[in-house]
Amino acid sequence: MSAYSELLAFTRQTNxxxxxxxxxxxxxxxxxxxGAGDQRAEEFAAIESxxxxxxxxxxxxxxxxxxxxxxxxxxxxxxxxxxxxERASKxxxxxxxxxxxxxxxAQGIWAEARAANDFAAFAPxxxxxxxxxxxxxxxxAKDGNIYDALLDDYEPGATSAELAAMFDALRPGLVDLRAAILEQPKPKGVSGEFDEAAQMVLTQKIATTFGYDLSRxxxxxxxxxFSSGSGQDVRITTRTSKTDPFNCLYSTIHEVGHACYEQNIDDAYLLSPIGGGVSMGVHESQSRIYENQLGRSRAFTGWLYGQMRDAFGDFGIASGEELYRAINKIENGYIRTESDEVQYNLHVLLRFDLERALVxxxxxxxxxxxxxxDRFASDFGFAVDKPANGVLQDVHWSVGLFGYFPTYSLGNVYAGCLHQALRADIPDLDDDLAQGNLSRATGWLAERVQRHGGLYAPRDLVTRATGQAPSEAPLLAYLDAKFRDLYEL
Incomplete structure (x- = not known):
């Protein structure tokens, strides 16, 4: 057996x-x-050893x-x-x-502190x-940048300086667009209560519509x-709210984007080093393009309207166009995961700057x-009302994911580039989306991005898929065109 074969066999067992x-x-x-938290911590430590x-x-x-x-x-x-x-040896x-x-x-302590709205209980x-x-x-890092060393775990080759420059170019356009939109009348929202069991039935149908294989x-x-696993066992979770069905439906579509990436990697790479997503930025590009450019499009929400009528009956929305406006409503809110496309990156940039300062x-x-x-009031124009809606809303820092947050916005940038190329290759895509047919869109993404797993470096993969180097420009152009049309700016 060659050295390569022995090394790969050993690595597959590790994976x-x-x-x-x-x-x-x-x-x-x-x-x-x-009550199993302490024992689980010991189990994690043992397997990590x-x-x-x-x-x-x-x-x-x-x-x-x-x-x-x-x-x-x-x-x-x-x-x-x-x-x-080399990294593990250090x-x-x-x-x-x-x-x-x-x-x-820490995960359990964070969850309890979040439920009690008590940051002091989590701070130690x-x-x-x-x-x-x-x-x-x-x-x-040795003598290098500690934050960049942590960032490299999630986005190999990226630096905080590079991302800060990209985000600085992104911020002004988002701030201006947000300000213009919030001066306009707000679209109508949904009303009433939505059976949570019915939400889970519908969310399973939507997951399979986007290509999620429930046999795996x-x-x-x-x-x-969250999404967990790779290859032949890729699991997702969602959450339900009696008064907000979109929380469940769009959390599911988002996680399906992650899961389909893992499910669609070439089977030949299973458990090998390149048998998973290449980076969290690329991973997030898949979840965001599924959720936003496809899932929040006018064509797809027209189809979704019929599905929601079948599941919930009259829910206070009169048409597919009205649902499109409700789903894409821009309004003040605290929660990153529930944020609209325009304001989402402002949430991420807040965390990026704070965690760099912490590190x-x-x-x-x-x-x-x-x-x-203070930063939230400056960026969003209103005050945080409680810790669960502020500093305690995300699980990431409790599990040590410092350097992870910027990959969310980088994923949006990648998604903007991929969407531009997808639309150029399939100009009549809306005809499919209006029928709830995602096969051409998800097939394009599977072929251009997902099947390669970790074969190519992140930026190289996006460049190969789109024909141009990643830039924030396509994302800004997409957001500007969509929301100026929707709000008649």
Whole structure:
């Protein structure tokens, strides 16, 4: 057996164990008994110890020194194994275990603090998580930028300076468009209550309409919707609200975008280094284009109107056009995951700036709630009413995902580029969407993006798919055209 074959077999086993760890995380958020938190933390620490030992096994370095690639796929696998080995080798086993243990417990503490609207109850735990992630970043960065070292876990090759420049170019157009829209009369919204069981039935139909394969997945409920797994076991969660069916429906479409990316990766890459999404920015591009450019389009919402009438009867909306306006309504709100397309990135940029300040030490955890509230009032023009609608609304920091938030806006930028190219290739796409037929759109994305998994670097993948380097311009053009038309600006 060649060095490459031995290395790949070893790595596939490591990735299989990582999938099991992921399943523990899914269970913790959906099925785990509330009192099992401490034991689950020990379980996470134990499996992380095994994973870290395998990722830093000296044999990996020996195999890498001997292995030779005979194809593009093998070269990509070696690239990713080498990157993982070098990064993992810089992190002490003790630190990897401690991060796994602390963040597992932190999720439950965050959830309880969020329910109680008590940031002070979560702050000591967040400080502990932040200290561990700083230590990890310092080990990875050596004399470099700690935040960039953490960011690299989610968007390989990206830098905070590069993203800040892109976001600075994005912000003025969003602020101006938001201000113009909020001066206009608001569209009518839905009214009444929506049976939550009926929401789950409809959301399952919509998931399969977008191509989600339920024979290799499932849909459950969680406080914070997410997608988990890859290959032949890709699960999603959603949430329901009696008065807001869109929360359930569009959370589902968003997570289906993530899940379809994983399900559509070439089967030959299963459990290999390139057998998952290449980056969180590219991953988010799939969830956002499914949710927004396709799912919130005038054509698709016309079809969705009929589906909602069948599921709920009269729900206070008279036509597909009225539903389109209701779904794309721009109004003040606190919650990032419920935000409209125009304001969503402003939520993300707030978090990007705050977490960079936390990691650098320019902002202390004890001052985070006040800093959040001040920035929110500045960006959105009104005050945060409670921590659950402010600093405690997202799970990410409790599980140590520092460097993750900017990939949400980067994903929107990538989605804007992909949508522009998709529409150029399929100019009559709206005819399909009006019939609830997503096959050409999702097929295009599967072929251009999803099937490649981690074969190409993130920016290279988007460039290959669209024929041009990623830029914020297509996203701004799309938002400007859509909402100036919708609000008759």
């Amino acid at each position: 299989a164990l990582a999938q099991i760890a992921g399943r523990l995380g899914w269970d913790q958020e959906t099925m785990m008994p509330r 095994v994973l870290h030992a395998r990722r830093t096994d000296p044999r990996v370095g020996e195999w890498l020194a001997k292995a030779e690639a005979s194809s593009e796929v093998e070269a990509a696998n070696l690239r990713d194994i080498r990157r993982s080995f 992190i002490p086993s003790r630190l990897a275990e401690e991060i796994a243990k602390v963040t597992s417990k 735990t967040l400080s502990e998580v932040l200290d561990l992630k700083r230590e990890e970043g310092a080990a990875l 997945g499932r849909i459950d409920k969680a406080v914070h919707p 650098s030490g320019d902002l202390q955890v004890r001052d985070l709630e006040g800093a959040w509230n």
